[in-house]
Amino acid sequence: MRFDEATATTPVEGSIGLTKANLRDGWSINGNANGGYLIAVAARAMVNHVGRPDPVTITAHFLAPGSPGPVTIQTRTVKEGRRFATATASMTNADGRQLLQVLGAFTDLTKASGPELVDAMPPDLPPVEDCDSLVDRQDFSPELFRQIEVRLHPEDSQFAVKPSGVARSRGWFRLPNDEPMDTLALVMATDALPPTVFNANLPLRWVPTVELTAHLRARPAPGWLRCEFRTRFVTGGFLEEDGLVWDSTDQLVAQSRQLALVPVG
Amino acid sequence: MRFDEATATTPVEGSIGLTKANLRDGWSINGNANGGYLIAVAARAMVNHVGRPDPVTITAHFLAPGSPGPVTIQTRTVKEGRRFATATASMTNADGRQLLQVLGAFTDLTKASGPELVDAMPPDLPPVEDCDSLVDRQDFSPELFRQIEVRLHPEDSQFAVKPSGVARSRGWFRLPNDEPMDTLALVMATDALPPTVFNANLPLRWVPTVELTAHLRARPAPGWLRCEFRTRFVTGGFLEEDGLVWDSTDQLVAQSRQLALVPVG
Numbered sequence: 001m002r003f004d005e006a007t008a009t010t011p012v013e014g015s016i017g018l019t020k021a022n023l024r025d026g027w028s029i030n031g032n033a034n035g036g037y038l039i040a041v042a043a044r045a046m047v048n049h050v051g052r053p054d055p056v057t058i059t060a061h062f063l064a065p066g067s068p069g070p071v072t073i074q075t076r077t078v079k080e081g082r083r084f085a086t087a088t089a090s091m092t093n094a095d096g097r098q099l100l101q102v103l104g105a106f107t108d109l110t111k112a113s114g115p116e117l118v119d120a121m122p123p124d125l126p127p128v129e130d131c132d133s134l135v136d137r138q139d140f141s142p143e144l145f146r147q148i149e150v151r152l153h154p155e156d157s158q159f160a161v162k163p164s165g166v167a168r169s170r171g172w173f174r175l176p177n178d179e180p181m182d183t184l185a186l187v188m189a190t191d192a193l194p195p196t197v198f199n200a201n202l203p204l205r206w207v208p209t210v211e212l213t214a215h216l217r218a219r220p221a222p223g224w225l226r227c228e229f230r231t232r233f234v235t236g237g238f239l240e241e242d243g244l245v246w247d248s249t250d251q252l253v254a255q256s257r258q259l260a261l262v263p264v265g
Numbered sequence: 266m267r268f269d270e271a272t273a274t275t276p277v278e279g280s281i282g283l284t285k286a287n288l289r290d291g292w293s294i295n296g297n298a299n300g301g302y303l304i305a306v307a308a309r310a311m312v313n314h315v316g317r318p319d320p321v322t323i324t325a326h327f328l329a330p331g332s333p334g335p336v337t338i339q340t341r342t343v344k345e346g347r348r349f350a351t352a353t354a355s356m357t358n359a360d361g362r363q364l365l366q367v368l369g370a371f372t373d374l375t376k377a378s379g380p381e382l383v384d385a386m387p388p389d390l391p392p393v394e395d396c397d398s399l400v401d402r403q404d405f406s407p408e409l410f411r412q413i414e415v416r417l418h419p420e421d422s423q424f425a426v427k428p429s430g431v432a433r434s435r436g437w438f439r440l441p442n443d444e445p446m447d448t449l450a451l452v453m454a455t456d457a458l459p460p461t462v463f464n465a466n467l468p469l470r471w472v473p474t475v476e477l478t479a480h481l482r483a484r485p486a487p488g489w490l491r492c493e494f495r496t497r498f499v500t501g502g503f504l505e506e507d508g509l510v511w512d513s514t515d516q517l518v519a520q521s522r523q524l525a526l527v528p529v530g
Contacts (some may be wrong), residue, residue: 057476059324103368114502114527211322226270259322262379
């Protein structure tokens with residue numbers, strides 16, 4: 001299923017800011033909807049409500065795991081400015097359980113301009129065909145990786161048998177069948193690679209996200225994205241995962257950070 | 266005035282989550298309340314409302330500049346979990362203008378534990394007495410720096426006459442008179458140094474913050490904090506400022522990122 005279908009939202013007639021959506025099968029890790037996918041669905045509802053096409057900074061708090069099925073998104077406009085609209089949203093499942101609380105600012109990124117200063121490089125990845133797919137792997141193959149195309153750097157892909165020792169996850173990302181990628185697809189890309197800390201020498205099975213903030217800097221040029229995620233601080237039961245996403249023209253298109261829990265044991 | 270007085274909040278009797286506060290004179294840059302100070306006031310109201318002492322991740326969107334005077338903070342609990350309480354807050358001034366929209370998760374950080382992995386070092390700062398105060402400087406001396414104690418790395422402090430060429434701001438931070446610092450003081454510390462890009466070779470006078478997210482990892486040990494802020498990406502009219510705050514025991518206590526606007530011209 002295409003990303004734009006999987007994240008489609010429908011306004012509820014007669015309401016102010018109430019939207020329906022369906023969390024689709026397959027956009028999940030072991031049955032739980034992927035976090036980036038959840039944010040993309042909420043962001044679609046917010047974009048439509050405020051009438052601005054691009055989130056420029058969006059923060060989501062994860063309150064409960066999401067399963068496939070219907071959800072509602074209640075969006076509220078906080079401020080309609082000249083340049084930005086600021087809005088909140090809450091996503092609730094059919095049982096009335098809130099999954100997500102979101103806060104974001106929306107704009108039209110094609111109108112952005114200013115001086116440029118970039119003090120970093122895209123990750124040095126081997127060609128796509130020399131990187132590793134996560135489909136049909138014996139050791140780690142969540143259903144999500146049938147919906148999106150991810151190719152991991154070979155140094156980072158063997159975490160299940162031989163962690164690299166560096167808390168890092170690098171790889172290529174695109175939507176299948178050359179589906180165009182907008183800034184909502186970029187939000188998805190900021191949470192689509194396996195957790196960085198799977199490559200660290202730590203006794204971790206999963207790292208539930210508390211909060212993710214993504215900054216979207218530009219709409220990506222067509223083609224594969226290059227993604228790099230790093231963790232520098234595992235302390236006090238928490239870790240951060242810092243992400244950079246670059247497009248095929250070497251433009252930084254997204255920067256993200258999430259705070260995740262380190263389950264003990 | 267002490268930080269805990271300057272950020273004091275009073276619940277409005279009979280209300281649910283409505284709190285009053287006063288933005289104090291002097292916690293400002295050229296008359297506009299400092300962003301970290303605004304968040305700390307809102308966070309104080311949220312902490313008191315949810316009954317958990319520490320923000321662990323807090324995001325604020327800046328909607329309008331704040332001037333000294335009375336404000337109200339309306340807090341709403343989104344979720345009361347076992348480990349975290351999640352809440353939103355909006356701060357409004359006496360004219361009914363909304364200044365801030367906040368989303369945060371709150372907990373008791375003294376109960377946190379887990380494996381440790383730290384892949385970074387505190388900034389290498391000269392001793393406090395060899396660093397530069399911002400009080401009574403001819404070229405840059407906002408009133409804020411009479412309320413907090415900041416000592417800038419000499420390499421980063423001459424931005425008004427001779428920018429270092431690196432978009433970086435490093436320095437010591439503490440509250441005057443040995444006032445103890447809690448996690449709300451840490452929020453303040455994540456926005457207390459001069460903007461990183463004042464040291465870059467860019468034609469910038471000021472960089473209004475759109476959004477700031479701070480992760481608080483631990484309550485700081487007594488003594489000076491060491492702070493380091495970096496900007497790697499000035500693109501499309503936006504820049505990020507990434508911060509790390511370390512305490513006197515070399516413990517990382519806060520990590521922050523803000524998205525700011527690059528005014529053209």
